[in-house]
Amino acid sequence: MTFDLASILRPHILNLVPYSSARDEYTGKEGVFLDANENPYQSVNGQQWNRYPDPYQWAIKEKLAPIKGVRPSQIFLGNGSDEPIDLLVRATCTPREDNILIMPPTYGMYQVSADINDVPIVKVPLTPDFQIDTEKVLAAVTPKTKIIWICSPNNPSGNLVKREAILTILTNFSGLVVVDEAYIDFAELPESSEPPESSELSGSLTASFTNELDNYPNLIVLQTFSKAWGLASLRLGMCFASEEIIKVLNKIKPPYNLSGATQAILLEALDFVETKNQLVKDILVERERLAQELVVIPTVKHIYPSDANFLLVKFEKAKQLFDDLIKQKIIVRDRSKVTLCEDCLRITVGTSEENNVLLEALKKLSEQ
Ligand SMILES: *Cc1c(COP(=O)(O)O)cnc(C)c1O
Numbered sequence: 524m525t526f527d528l529a530s531i532l533r534p535h536i537l538n539l540v541p542y543s544s545a546r547d548e549y550t551g552k553e554g555v556f557l558d559a560n561e562n563p564y565q566s567v568n569g570q571q572w573n574r575y576p577d578p579y580q581w582a583i584k585e586k587l588a589p590i591k592g593v594r595p596s597q598i599f600l601g602n603g604s605d606e607p608i609d610l611l612v613r614a615t616c617t618p619r620e621d622n623i624l625i626m627p628p629t630y631g632m633y634q635v636s637a638d639i640n641d642v643p644i645v646k647v648p649l650t651p652d653f654q655i656d657t658e659k660v661l662a663a664v665t666p667k668t669k670i671i672w673i674c675s676p677n678n679p680s681g682n683l684v685k686r687e688a689i690l691t692i693l694t695n696f697s698g699l700v701v702v703d704e705a706y707i708d709f710a711e712l713p714e715s716s717e718p719p720e721s722s723e724l725s726g727s728l729t730a731s732f733t734n735e736l737d738n739y740p741n742l743i744v745l746q747t748f749s750k751a752w753g754l755a756s757l758r759l760g761m762c763f764a765s766e767e768i769i770k771v772l773n774k775i776k777p778p779y780n781l782s783g784a785t786q787a788i789l790l791e792a793l794d795f796v797e798t799k800n801q802l803v804k805d806i807l808v809e810r811e812r813l814a815q816e817l818v819v820i821p822t823v824k825h826i827y828p829s830d831a832n833f834l835l836v837k838f839e840k841a842k843q844l845f846d847d848l849i850k851q852k853i854i855v856r857d858r859s860k861v862t863l864c865e866d867c868l869r870i871t872v873g874t875s876e877e878n879n880v881l882l883e884a885l886k887k888l889s890e891q
């Protein structure tokens with residue numbers, strides 16, 4: 524199927540003249556800068572945040588591109604993944620007219636972004652093992668469907684989605700296909716580590732789709748610095764796509780969407796890929812231990828295989844258990860009302876000490 528970005532964009536976005544910032548109009552680094560109405564001296568705290576930051580974060584993109592195996596021009600950075608999620612909806616969907624397709628149970632922001640923008644949602648549930656029903660998805664697509672959202676590893680189920688299913692959607696759908704890989708670091712194997720048990724199917728399952736960007740002009744990959752990189756508080760989302768799509772996002776984003784402080788911290792953090800990999804390894808070890816210890820607790824009915832940094836666990840009476848845990852100030856995520864997740868709690872893998880606190884509480888509660 525041929526992909527034509529112009530026909531996917533809302534007409535007024537296609538023709539939009541973006542705000543031109545002072546830093547757009549003069550890009551040199553040296554000079555007497557009297558163009559942006561900044562304070563020329565300093566910040567009130569004596570630091571130097573008085574100049575507007577690079578609107579396109581080029582220093583970061585140059586450093587990030589080789590880490591991700593993409594070109595700098597294929598990267599968009601946002602204020603969390605929330606920002607590209609919202610920008611993609613706003614760029615493509617005319618309210619009350621166009622729609623997006625999601626596959627529950629999945630990440631809540633796709634629906635929230637559509638709801639905020641008054642964009643209708645087509646829902647095609649995942650199969651009971653949380654894979655894509657490609658036939659049903661393609662049958663549910665209408666001429667007004669602009670975006671199909673795929674989350675892999677999926678939140679809240681934790682599993683990777685089969686690569687072949689994603690490729691089938693990419694090939695047979697002429698709109699945008701967004702693959703949200705917020706948890707991909709926990710699915711890819713840091714060099715020289717044993718494959719975690721739950722990834723035994725990895726032959727037929729995805730690693731990152733970033734290496735398919737040049738093959739599929741309708742592919743968009745989302746990743747984040749909030750999980751494996753441990754930078755959730757900075758609010759940093761990554762979006763990878765064709766140059767053409769990235770240009771559109773740059774055109775409609777708030778001009779200085781990442782603060783100078785955020786950019787400075789991230790630029791330094793990118794030196795620590797090895798530390799990130801080690802943190803991922805530690806979390807994967809804890810994930811397997813947590814799963815093994817949960818299995819023997821009588822109220823645990825099922826632990827779903829995870830390629831992420833959390834476990835979806837089916838309990839006897841999940842809601843009651845959730846409330847009992849809260850009373851002990853142990854907070855997990857109640858997913859028991861979510862499609863296909865009846866009686867399920869989503870448990871983030873904590874530190875070894877935190878996991879022990881949880882396990883002890885669950886053991887005690889199951890003895891009552
Ligand atoms: C946590 C998460 C994100 C990350 O969101 P940020 O806004 O980047 O913190 C994105 N997608 C999914 C599915 C997530 O679970």
